[in-house]
Amino acid sequence: MSTPDVKSVLAFPYPVPEVGAEDYWQAANDERLVMQKCDACAKLRFTPAPICTHCGDDQFTWAELSGKGKIITWTVITHPIHPAAVAKVPYVVVVVELDEQPGLRMVSNLIDAEVGEDGSAPTITFYAAVSVAFEPHPSGQKLPMFRLV
Amino acid sequence: MQSIANKACIVGVGHTEYSKDSGRSELKLATEAIGTAIADAGLSPVDIDGITKYTMDNNDPIDIARNLGIPRLRFFGEVAYGGGGGPCGTILMAAMAVATGQAKAVVAFRAMNERSGRGTARFGQAPTDESVTGVKSYMSPYGLFSPAQMVALAARRHMHLYGTESKHFGEIAVACRHHANMNPDAMMYGRPMTIEDHQASRMIADPLHLLDCCLETDGGAAVVITTPDRARDLKHVPVHIASAGLGGGAWNHLHILKDVEAPHTESTVIADHLFGDAGITQADIDVLFVYDHFTPLVMMAIEDYGFCKRGEGKDFVGNGRLRWPDGELPLNTSGGNLSHGYMHGMQNNIEAVRQLRGTARCQVKDADFAFIAAGNAVPTSAMILRRDGA
Structure with missing residues (x-):
């Protein structure tokens, strides 16, 4: 390793x-x-x-898939435990259920949401509609992420 | 149906101090804890012929045998899934070994330098590998690394579905700290905590506060298991394994990313037979031990093991129910993973034995049955222990 x-x-x-x-x-x-x-x-x-x-x-x-879904749950991460997180906090991890099938869920980031340094995120709500967006990782691999619709 | 019920006993317990930096090797911690447990049983290493361990424990049974002077090892085995399978699974495996005559007396142990990092990586910090593959590749690239962060997702879901609030999770943390403050061996001894302290503690991963999360600890802990017949001749009154089980299933394929709505969980798989095997119900349990890695998962375990219905945990944990001496069902009476020491649940096993010997500091009056659940949100294990004569 x-x-x-x-x-x-x-x-x-x-x-x-x-x-x-x-x-x-x-x-x-x-x-x-x-x-x-x-x-x-x-x-x-x-x-x-x-x-x-x-x-x-x-x-x-x-x-x-359509890339459309809804927010099942989320956490706003404010405490960095990885070196790369220091510059990213606060960031939002979401579980999204995709519209195509009940229970079809994936972990991702919610991007461009309003998030306070204290972890407050007034615009994020349960079952809010989201849509996929592909964001490049520095390695070149694109990652499916989501934005509020 | 056959079960392991009442076919084995815990006859010895032992542990090191629990600290932030033990200053010695994990093998030294294991041999100290196991040696103490063997002596507590009134046995010597030559009487031990089996060792069961957590798969993730770095210690090799043969190294332990050589260093302790165990000349003939007739049984060894390990149980997967960390603090899930390990705490009661190692004891179940040991019980099966002695009940079937594969071994006469078996030790189950956990020893680690998890807090100092001298041998075991800290669970609360992310690995810094450049890449990941397999199941982690659907989480780590998004900055989802630690158990605390994953549990935060499940906790928020529970709050939404059932109206649970952070302060309800806090009741669990406060109960454990309350007990730790009567236990001079506890890492959090002398550090009282109120619900207000819990609410004011810094956010780790919203809605999880720092004080919802367990300690990180260096130390070792062990128990000795043998048959009821052999137990009669030993030093202490035996504590009987009334029932025990392992549980897992296909639903949490993303490991500890718990599906709060799943009708069946790793815990319900065990609950379906654990109480029946022991011939009792939840109402017969006098003292409760639930693996407290994170307070929301303790609440979910209490619900899934049937102490209350799912969604009722928020009320169940209130009104001081979990606090000794006045509470109806004291929880983790030495302080648990949250406030005693994070010995991956083995410290709860030791405290449960003391309760049923009648030698606990926070001694529950007339305690006949102790329930012990290992860590949930991973494949898990649980057992019911019975006082001799109960």
């Missing part, structure tokens, strides 16, 4: 796709949000998985 000089680490870690997840991250670079759709039961699943978590079938097609 690498042990870089802490002071030199100015970005959050970037994703290295695991086997089977390459298409998800490549699609993000192409500014498309895709998830696996089961060929047998048509259910979407996330995070990428080798078999359908609903019916057990292993055949699937990558399906493009």
Whole structure:
């Protein structure tokens, strides 16, 4: 395991796709949000998985999503525990449920929301509508993030 | 159905001091704690023939055996998922070993330099690797690293669904601190805390305050398990394992990012059989031990194990119910992970044994049954301990 000089680490870690997840991250670079759709039961699943978590079938097609969803929960992080967080706090981590399927949720950042240094975030509400935006990580990998609609 | 109920006993307990910097190796901490537990049982290392450990514990059973003078190790095993599987799972595994004759007397332990970082990385700080893969790659690139940050997401959801407020979580922290202040061995001894202190403590990840989060600790803790027959001849009155279980499921695939609405959780998997195996109900429990990594998860465990209905935790924890001596169901009577020491729940096991021996500092009167839940929001473990004769 690498042990870089802490002071030199100015970005959050970037994703290295695991086997089977390459298409998800490549699609993000192409500014498309895709998830696996089961060929047998048509259910979407996330995070990428080798078999359908609903019916057990292993055949699937990558399906493009609308990128629209709603906020299920969030936290405003004010206490930096990573070197790169020092310049980023306060920042918002959200759990978004995507419009395509009840329970289809992902972790992301809510960007461009009004957030106070004390963690107050008056514009963020439960079930607020959000839309995906692709933001580049310093590594070059684009990450799906969300904005309030 | 067969179960482990009443087929094994805890006969010895031991621990080091709990500190911010032990100044010695994790192997030294493990051997001290285990050696103390063996002596407490009235045994010597040659009587021990099994060791069970948390998978994440850095100590190797064979190193412990060699250093302690355990000549023949007939059983060893480890239980995954940190403070979830470890605290009661290592004891369940030891109980199964002695009940089936694979071993005569087994030690279960946890030892770590988690606070000083001399051997174990601090859980409250993010690793600084340049990249991540697998499940972390869907969290870490967004700056979601620590258990506290993940629990904040679940806590806010619970607050929204059930009207829970931060001050309700605070009741749990205050109860644990109340008990720690009667325990000179506790890291937070001499540092009283009120709900106002809890509310004024700095925000870690909104809505989690600093005082919702457990300590970080260097130390070691161990217990000795054997059969009821062998236990009769030992130093202390035995404490019986009335039931025990492990629980996990497919729903928390993002590890501790807890789905608050899930109808079944790792805790309900165990609750479904734990009380029945012991032949009692929640109402028979005299003293409660719930792994207190974060106060919202303690409330969710109390709900999921059926001490109240889901969403009723906010009222259940109020009115001093969790505080010794007047509370109906004292919680973590030596101070727990929050205020005694973060020994990954093993300190709660030791305190539960003391309660049922009748030697606890905050001794619950006529305590017959103790309930112990390990860490939830990960695959977990739990057990019910019974006083001899109860």
